[in-house]
Amino acid sequence: MTERSAKLNILKFVKIVSFSLLLVILGFFVAATVRTLTFDVNAGLQLAHWEKTNNIASDINQHQREELLANFRDAIRIPTVSTTETQLNTTALREFDGLLRKAFPTVFSSHLVQHEVVANYSHLFWVPGSDLALVPYMLLAHIDVVPAEERDGWEAPPFSAKEINGFIYGRGTIDNKQSVMGILQALEYLLIRGYSPRRGFFIGLGHDEEVSGFQGAMNIVRVLKKKGVQLAFVLDEGLAVLDGVISGLEGPAALIGISEKGLATVKLSVSKAPGHSSMPPRESSIGILAGAVKRLEENPMPRLFGEGPERGTFEHLAHKFRLPLKFVMSNMWLFSPLLGRVMERRPDTNAFVRTTTAITMFNSGVKVNILPSQAEAYVNLRIHSAQSLQEVLELIQSTVGDERVKMELVDGFDPLPVSSYDETSFGFQIIKKTVLDQFPQVTVAPGICIGNTDSRHYTDLAKDIYRFAPTWFRPGDAQRFHGINERISKKNYEELVVFYFNLIQNCDIKDLPSPHSAGHEL
Ligand SMILES: CCCCCCCC/C=C\CCCCCCCC(=O)N[C@@H](CC(N)=O)C(=O)O
Ligand SMILES: [Zn+2]
Numbered sequence: 001m002t003e004r005s006a007k008l009n010i011l012k013f014v015k016i017v018s019f020s021l022l023l024v025i026l027g028f029f030v031a032a033t034v035r036t037l038t039f040d041v042n043a044g045l046q047l048a049h050w051e052k053t054n055n056i057a058s059d060i061n062q063h064q065r066e067e068l069l070a071n072f073r074d075a076i077r078i079p080t081v082s083t084t085e086t087q088l089n090t091t092a093l094r095e096f097d098g099l100l101r102k103a104f105p106t107v108f109s110s111h112l113v114q115h116e117v118v119a120n121y122s123h124l125f126w127v128p129g130s131d132l133a134l135v136p137y138m139l140l141a142h143i144d145v146v147p148a149e150e151r152d153g154w155e156a157p158p159f160s161a162k163e164i165n166g167f168i169y170g171r172g173t174i175d176n177k178q179s180v181m182g183i184l185q186a187l188e189y190l191l192i193r194g195y196s197p198r199r200g201f202f203i204g205l206g207h208d209e210e211v212s213g214f215q216g217a218m219n220i221v222r223v224l225k226k227k228g229v230q231l232a233f234v235l236d237e238g239l240a241v242l243d244g245v246i247s248g249l250e251g252p253a254a255l256i257g258i259s260e261k262g263l264a265t266v267k268l269s270v271s272k273a274p275g276h277s278s279m280p281p282r283e284s285s286i287g288i289l290a291g292a293v294k295r296l297e298e299n300p301m302p303r304l305f306g307e308g309p310e311r312g313t314f315e316h317l318a319h320k321f322r323l324p325l326k327f328v329m330s331n332m333w334l335f336s337p338l339l340g341r342v343m344e345r346r347p348d349t350n351a352f353v354r355t356t357t358a359i360t361m362f363n364s365g366v367k368v369n370i371l372p373s374q375a376e377a378y379v380n381l382r383i384h385s386a387q388s389l390q391e392v393l394e395l396i397q398s399t400v401g402d403e404r405v406k407m408e409l410v411d412g413f414d415p416l417p418v419s420s421y422d423e424t425s426f427g428f429q430i431i432k433k434t435v436l437d438q439f440p441q442v443t444v445a446p447g448i449c450i451g452n453t454d455s456r457h458y459t460d461l462a463k464d465i466y467r468f469a470p471t472w473f474r475p476g477d478a479q480r481f482h483g484i485n486e487r488i489s490k491k492n493y494e495e496l497v498v499f500y501f502n503l504i505q506n507c508d509i510k511d512l513p514s515p516h517s518a519g520h521e522l
């Protein structure tokens, strides 16, 4: 081959490679554009195809409106605070038991309802269905609340249930007495109106969810396991209807939690010989530990946005964004790394991007002139679905990178399994239908619960666990959760009662609508 023909061949090769590259890029662009124009994962079930049921209408008259609100306010006024596993307000929990019996006399006296108190303060209700072939489901909520101090800046005392501008203020109004009272109020009204279910269901009300549910939820699960119960699905607290919370989204979104993040609570400690503060070593136990904690804060866990089920959230919502965001959300396969960088800027959205690292406790020292022998810090991590507890522990160890810092796992578990949310998913579709019937303006999408719930103890009883209540969150409301000025509007509480009233009846359907019903009878 001459030098000239070799040069020509190289030129030809470069041309072919460039042309192929151009084709690949063009292909990607076309694929992405086509997806933008066609991708609407919500265009699935037609509500018109649902089996006709003779649901009892959920009308609420003025007397009931006042009654349900009075019951709810009474519930908020009882300070059922959990501080630690051994610090529960047991007096308040007993008082709450009395309130439930007084507020819902029909539930507690009906021959259709079986009730038992579990672990002294939790409640388990069983309402058998007329069709024994239908697998029962379970509704969960919790009675206890986190502590609240008026001096932190509450506009009304946190256990006053004071009404301000149509809102009831108080600890527990959105976490989670709205569901406790909403579920039982709905059942009370259903029973009064002569309802008897076709599909049986359980109601579990835990008393120590805020301190992990080791007594309440875990013992309810034990009772159910002894009875050999299996559940079609479980619905617990968790996500909500977000209205104006997701930037760029047109209309409100009802996010149904199909999983929840894992947890690692790690204790870091440094020990040193104590001594007189006039002869300090170059590095104190506090200094060494502070360095370790700082390294953890400065080196966040890797971005994993788009690698877990949060991808499904945005794909379901994509058609409700305007261009160019619609294009971005429809093509998460391409844009999730970019989106992750934007979302990590805000704490509430960063929670969906990675395993979060929070230093929650730091203790050391007993006197100003004594060198502290011990310094300890607690790190609370919420594990992204695409990571495991083991991976997170290894990363903490390498980031701390100091053998003088002892590491101890106090509590931890992997992210929870992902529940089904396709067109054949009974629980998801029933919840979705109930939401859409009541709030036609919302878009329903699967979501990830960034905190943990009692439902995590139910994984042996149900394959499908959902975390949702139609509590409406507007900008700033997420900060009321465990924060100050927790509140719910009177209208929204009433909507919750109606939601559970309809949901219970909607579960009586035998099959999901055709054409997807074949083979999915529950
Ligand atoms: C797509 C971006 C939207 C961003 C909006 C975020 C909205 C988040 C709203 C509420 C927070 C979710 C809280 C879920 C329930 C957590 C329950 C809880 O606090 N559990 C405790 C106790 C326990 N059981 O472990 C916890 O520490 O997690
Ligand atoms: Zn809660």
Ligand SMILES: [Zn+2]
Residues within 6 Å of the ligand: 146, 175, 210, 482
């Ligand atoms: Zn809570």
